[in-house]
Amino acid sequence: MEKFQESMYQLIVETSTKLPKDVRRAIARAKARENAGTRAAMALSTIAGNIKMADENVSPICQDTGLPTFKIKVPVGVNQIQMKEAIRQAVVQATKDGKLRPNSVDSLTGENSGDNLGVGVPVIKFEQWEKDYIDVRLILKGGGCENKNIQYSLPCELEGLGRAGRDLDGIRKCILHSVYQAQGQGCSAGFIGVGIGGDRSSGYDLAKEQLFRSVDDVNPNEELRQLEEYIMENANKLGIGTMGFGGETTLLGCKIGVMHRIPASFFVSVAYNCWAFRRLGVKIHPETGEIQEWLYQDGEDVDFAEELEKVEEKASTGVGESREIVLEAPITEEQIRQLKVGDVVRINGMIYTGRDAIHKYLMDHDAPVDLNGQIIYHCGPVMLKDKEGKWHVKAAGPTTSIREEPYQGDIMKKFGIRAVIGKGGMGAKTLSALKEHGGVYLNAIGGAAQYYADCIKSVEGVNLLEFGIPEAMWHLKVENFTAVVTMDSHGNSLHEDVEKSSLETLAQFKEPVFK
Ligand SMILES: O=C(O)C[C@H](O)C(=O)O
C-alpha cells in the first residue's frame, strides 16, 4: 500500500478542482435551457467559465472545500488504521498546496486547526465487501448547501402545500418543499439526495449516499423512478433559478433512496448539494495502493472552453438591457441611491472581506480599518503565503450572506459601509437598513471562486488573522469584479420577489399526485 497516500492526494486534488462529467453535462443542459441575456444565463456562463478556469489552474472550483468525507469499501484483511493515517496525511498536504481551504474549526474555541484535521475530521467511513479491490469515494460538500439540508417528520404541515401524510404523496410534498426552502442560498441550481425512512441520523446518511449515484442513472425502484422524474420536472417550474435570480433551472438532479423505519417515526431527509457538486471515486489496488480506475468517467465530457473565452472578455457577461455601473470606494450615499435592483456593477479598487467572525467582532469593537464608504465582501478565501511572506489568493467566491442578517444593518450604519457583496440575499432587517442608511446588496455568483480570484489583483493587507484564514479581514484590490444589485436603497429586493412568486407556484402542487 505504499502508493495509497499519493493516490488519496490525487483523489482530493481532482475532486476539488475538476467537476465530474455527469455534473458538467447537467450544467451544460441547464445553460442550454436559459434564454440569452437573462441574469440566470449570465450566472451560468460565469459558472461554466469558472469550471474551466479551475481545470486549467488546478485550483479549487469553490473556495469552500467542505468537510472532506471519504466512503471506502475494502476487501477483508486490508489495514484500515494505516489507510486512515495515509488519508489524513494526504489531506494535510492538499491543504498546504492550496487545494483544500483550512476548514476544520474547534466548535468550542473557534480556533482553525489550519490543516483540515480535527476531532472527527476528515470523515472516513469503512465497509467490508467481497470484491478484490478497494473503492474510495470522496465528497467535498460545502457549508452553504449543507445548511440547506432539511429533515421532515411526517405527518406535517408545509407552507404552500398543506398537510403531508405518511405516504408517497406526503413524501412528494416534502421534496418539493425542500427545493423551495433552499431558494438560491445553497448556490442553486442544486442536486438533492433524498432518504426515506430510517431514524434522524441514518435517514440523513441515506440521503447523502444518494449523492454518490451518477446524475444520469435510473432508479431501479419503479415508484421512486417516477417520483424522481416528477420532482425534476416540477421543481424546475418553481422559477427560483440559478443563484435565486429566477430562471428555468432550479434543480439539476434528484436521487431518492428508501429504507425501513420504526412504527412511530417517518422521516424524509434531504441533502442539498450546490452546483459545485464535487464528488469522485477511484478503484485502488489492495496491495500497491495505486489507482486502477477513476469512477464517474462515463459518457461525453463538456469542456466549457468557449464559456471561458466569453467570461474572459468580461464585456459579454452583461445582462440584456441592464445598466452597467462602475463602482470604486469610497462610495457616496448619492451614488448608492442611484443604484436599482437589476443593475450590474463592476467594482474596481479596494474591498474588505468580512464574514461570520468579523461581523460578530465589529458589533462591539472598532474596525481595524476605516470602513466609511467602503465595500464589505462576504468571503472566506483560500490563501497561500509565498517564501517572501506575500499572500496569494487561490480561490475567493462569496459566502451565504443570510448568516450575517442579525448584524449587517447595524454594522453598515455604525461604520458607514455603503455596499456588501455576498450571495443568496439578505432579509427584512438588512433591507430596511439599506433604505434608511443608503446601502446596496450586491449578489456575486456563488461558487465562482476562480473567476473572482482572477479579479483580485493584489492582497494589500490582512487583519484578525487569528480568526483563521477564511474568517480574517483581507484587504483586496480588485479590477472588474462583477456583481448584480439584488437589494437596493429603495426597499426593493429580488430575493423577496423570487421567494414570493416561488411560494405561489409551490401552492399549485398542493393536490395529490401519487395516490
Ligand atoms: O464557506 C464558504 O466559503 C461558503 C459556503 O459554502 C457557503 O455557501 O456559504
Ligand code: SF4
Ligand atoms: S459557496 Fe456555493 S458552491 Fe461553494 S460550497 Fe458553498 S454552496 Fe457550494
